[in-house]
Amino acid sequence: MTTTTEALSATTLLRFATAGSVDDGKSTLVGRLLHDSKSVLTDQLEAVERASASRGQDGPDLALLTDGLRAEREQGITIDVAYRYFATPRRRFILADTPGHVQYTRNMVTGASTAELTVILVDARNGVVEQTRRHAAIAALLRVPHVVLAVNKMDLADYEESVFAAIAEEFTAYASELGIPEVTAIPISALAGDNVVEPSANMDWYGGPTVLEHLETVPVAHDLAHCHARLPVQYVIRPQTAEHPDYRGYAGQIAAGTFRVGDPVTVLPSGRTTTISGIDLLGKPVGVAWTTQSVTVLLADDIDVSRGDLIVPTKDAPATTQDVEATVCHVADQPLTVGHRVLLKHGTRTVKAIVKDIPSRLTLDDLSLHPHPGQLVANDIGRVKVRTAEPLPVDSYADSRRTGSFILIDPADGTTLTAGMVGESFAAPDPVKDEASDDGWDF
Amino acid sequence: MTTVASVHGDHEDTSSPYALSHLDALESEAVHIFREVAGEFENPVILFSGGKDSIVMLHLALKAFAPAAIPFSLLHVDTGHNFPEVLEYRDRVVAAHGLRLHVASVQDYIDRGVLKERPDGTRNPLQTLPLTEKIQSEKFDAVFGGGRRDEEKARAKERVFSLRDEFSQWDPRRQRPELWNLYNGRHAPGEHVRVFPLSNWTELDVWQYIAREGIELPQIYFAHEREVFQRAGMWLTAGEWGGPKETETVVRRLVRYRTVGDMSCTGAVDSDATTLDAVIAEIAASRLTERGATRADDKLSEAAMEDRKREGYF
Numbered sequence: 001m002t003t004t005t006e007a008l009s010a011t012t013l014l015r016f017a018t019a020g021s022v023d024d025g026k027s028t029l030v031g032r033l034l035h036d037s038k039s040v041l042t043d044q045l046e047a048v049e050r051a052s053a054s055r056g057q058d059g060p061d062l063a064l065l066t067d068g069l070r071a072e073r074e075q076g077i078t079i080d081v082a083y084r085y086f087a088t089p090r091r092r093f094i095l096a097d098t099p100g101h102v103q104y105t106r107n108m109v110t111g112a113s114t115a116e117l118t119v120i121l122v123d124a125r126n127g128v129v130e131q132t133r134r135h136a137a138i139a140a141l142l143r144v145p146h147v148v149l150a151v152n153k154m155d156l157a158d159y160e161e162s163v164f165a166a167i168a169e170e171f172t173a174y175a176s177e178l179g180i181p182e183v184t185a186i187p188i189s190a191l192a193g194d195n196v197v198e199p200s201a202n203m204d205w206y207g208g209p210t211v212l213e214h215l216e217t218v219p220v221a222h223d224l225a226h227c228h229a230r231l232p233v234q235y236v237i238r239p240q241t242a243e244h245p246d247y248r249g250y251a252g253q254i255a256a257g258t259f260r261v262g263d264p265v266t267v268l269p270s271g272r273t274t275t276i277s278g279i280d281l282l283g284k285p286v287g288v289a290w291t292t293q294s295v296t297v298l299l300a301d302d303i304d305v306s307r308g309d310l311i312v313p314t315k316d317a318p319a320t321t322q323d324v325e326a327t328v329c330h331v332a333d334q335p336l337t338v339g340h341r342v343l344l345k346h347g348t349r350t351v352k353a354i355v356k357d358i359p360s361r362l363t364l365d366d367l368s369l370h371p372h373p374g375q376l377v378a379n380d381i382g383r384v385k386v387r388t389a390e391p392l393p394v395d396s397y398a399d400s401r402r403t404g405s406f407i408l409i410d411p412a413d414g415t416t417l418t419a420g421m422v423g424e425s426f427a428a429p430d431p432v433k434d435e436a437s438d439d440g441w442d443f
Numbered sequence: 444m445t446t447v448a449s450v451h452g453d454h455e456d457t458s459s460p461y462a463l464s465h466l467d468a469l470e471s472e473a474v475h476i477f478r479e480v481a482g483e484f485e486n487p488v489i490l491f492s493g494g495k496d497s498i499v500m501l502h503l504a505l506k507a508f509a510p511a512a513i514p515f516s517l518l519h520v521d522t523g524h525n526f527p528e529v530l531e532y533r534d535r536v537v538a539a540h541g542l543r544l545h546v547a548s549v550q551d552y553i554d555r556g557v558l559k560e561r562p563d564g565t566r567n568p569l570q571t572l573p574l575t576e577k578i579q580s581e582k583f584d585a586v587f588g589g590g591r592r593d594e595e596k597a598r599a600k601e602r603v604f605s606l607r608d609e610f611s612q613w614d615p616r617r618q619r620p621e622l623w624n625l626y627n628g629r630h631a632p633g634e635h636v637r638v639f640p641l642s643n644w645t646e647l648d649v650w651q652y653i654a655r656e657g658i659e660l661p662q663i664y665f666a667h668e669r670e671v672f673q674r675a676g677m678w679l680t681a682g683e684w685g686g687p688k689e690t691e692t693v694v695r696r697l698v699r700y701r702t703v704g705d706m707s708c709t710g711a712v713d714s715d716a717t718t719l720d721a722v723i724a725e726i727a728a729s730r731l732t733e734r735g736a737t738r739a740d741d742k743l744s745e746a747a748m749e750d751r752k753r754e755g756y757f
Contacts, residue, residue, distance in 0.1 A: 080618065082599040085643070085645045094643055110622055234481075251507070253624070294475050405625065414606070414629025
């Protein structure tokens with residue numbers, strides 16, 4: 001029995017998000033992944049059957065598995081991100097199930113912010129449409145490391161290789177323009193089960209992985225040796241007990257890279273330097289720790305460090321700035337305007353800030369720029385310049401999703417207003433040029 | 444996250460020395476959440492029922508602040524129909540770690556005539572008022588709950604930091620988006636934030652973690668012989684709360700509990716699992732969710748959980 005426990009524990013975790021238009025079959029795909037991985041249990045299925053029958057539907061409506069709220073069931077739509085969980089013997093999955101409606105860009109941004117992979121669904125009969133481009137652009141903007149194009153409803157396209165190949169080629173070219181380094185295209189039928197969990201007997205021309213096989217094997221940890229090491233200080237641990245009279249540890253979750261005992265480090269924004277004298281991994285001393293471990297770091301010198309500070313390698317410290325330029329997605333119903341006084345949360349630090357300028361708004365459909373829109377409303381993506389009351393050590397989002405991201409908060413009512421990504425917007429080595437734009441913004 | 448290009452062709456994540464196991468990843472995330480709350484709130488409290496989820500929360504909090512003490516107190520909503528083994532466990536843990544325990548008592552509310560006993564004897568829905576009044580009177584601004592999104596479809600929509608108004612109400616349509624790991628704990632006086640460090644854990648994760656960490660649990664989680672009677676397809680323990688009725692027969696069976704709650708609506712399951720490994724094997728093979736198997740109150744209506752959560756339930 002111990003072997004069962006060990007085998008179950010030795011898996012890794014993959015966070016991924018789905019994106020698809022309303023009728024692309026996203027619910028069916030999600031339902032099939034959950035169902036075929038035996039993550040839908042009998043009582044849940046019975047509840048769905050009961051609810052479907054009471055609505056006069058012929059068969060169980062699998063969308064009821066994922067539409068959890070009264071309003072969603074009443075309207076038959078998904079209005080918010082939900083998180084689903086399933087597992088195979090090889091891996092555990094957290095699925096951010098995001099609605100496909102155009103007006104819910106913020107939900108896809110929310111789901112993509114923690115995702116290591118995005119599945120973008122396309123209807124084989126319609127090919128790459130505006131909504132597909134929008135989803136690809138958001139995946140590129142959020143720098144989701146892996147993108148899967150699932151060409152669905154292949155059963156309605158006679159399982160034709162040429163149909164799939166044309167769509168895959170068009171999407172891959174577009175994704176490459178956006179700077180998405182790698183696309184895994186998979187021809188599927190979520191309804192019939194082709195290439196979702198089981199390889200399709202109808203498409204023997206396809207030699208790649210099924211969706212689940214790809215989810216199980218895609219790498220989740222990267223080569224951290226070249227990452228900038230970053231530790232936002234969350235909390236200072238000082239027991240002040242007889243047993244630990246002098247313990248003073250700086251607790252935090254490593255945002256990027258690795259830290260070793262003996263590393264010379266700098267504390268930002270003060271700029272004081274010292275060395276790491278010890279690292280405790282949840283109560284146990286270790287010599288090295290890496291992202292995303294929650295640790296407590298001990299420093300050789302008794303310098304002033306508090307919540308909100310950032311510990312970095314002395315040889316690899318980011319510059320601090322009070323002028324942050326970022327691509328943002330506006331997630332609140334009230335608009336963001338120039339002159340808006342906000343709070344900016346970056347890592348563990350929250351500072352006062354003011355919106356100095358909104359140079360442009362992005363039209364996701366064609367990636368064109370609307371200069372000086374005056375404000376951003378819910379679901380808008382745009383460029384924003386923010387002046388902060390205190391210097392912040394920010395990285396480019398391209399270098400670090402954790403220390404290159406921030407949120408803006410309304411100081412009056414605490415609403416989360418805006419999600420921000422510092423620096424250039426798309427990962428493109430050859431960024432998409434906008435001829436109408438003369439202000440140098442590169443989306 | 445900068446090295447997407449460098450991992451091309453490497454599809455064996457287990458070969459990376461930096462890959463965290465799923466339990467390590469979940470543990471690290473939960474610890475991060477505990478520390479964020481410690482850093483940002485004045486007066487947090489951990490809801491502690493003596494059930495496995497709150498026991499895991501307590502264990503995580505101990506690790507998060509080691510070697511210092513947990514900077515939070517505990518709050519137990521005592522329905523008056525608790526399993527004696529669980530109360531004994533609760534008091535022992537509180538004493539062992541030098542913690543401060545607040546108790547909100549449903550029985551007190553009934554004795555004072557503020558709450559009225561339901562005809563079915565179920566006290567789960569009665570917990571909301573004592574809980575929310577205790578939160579107000581003690582001025583708790585962050586309340587940790589052991590809720591997991593995998594438990595129930597309304598909970599799948601729950602945020603890690605979930606803002607509650609001065610009436611402790613949850614409005615699923617007015618939730619703050621949660622981006623990256625930047626949790627927003629801003630709240631007005633009188634409001635509080637429910638915090639769910641185990642949001643991304645499943646029942647199986649909880650059990651695997653308990654096994655890995657060697658965490659002690661109340662014995663009712665393991666198979667034992669017990670006097671029970673059947674009601675609505677569940678095995679319930681006889682007690683002063685109104686069971687069994689005349690038509691219900693008490694039998695002695697080998698059972699265990701998958702959840703711990705009010706005795707009137709928490710059912711036992713037939714089981715011979717006496718060890719952690721046996722429990723894990725049993726859950727991995729089960730075709731029922733823990734709530735489907737053992738919670739009568741969630742079967743009341745399709746939106747029972749959502750409706751109770753809106754009112755302030757955990």
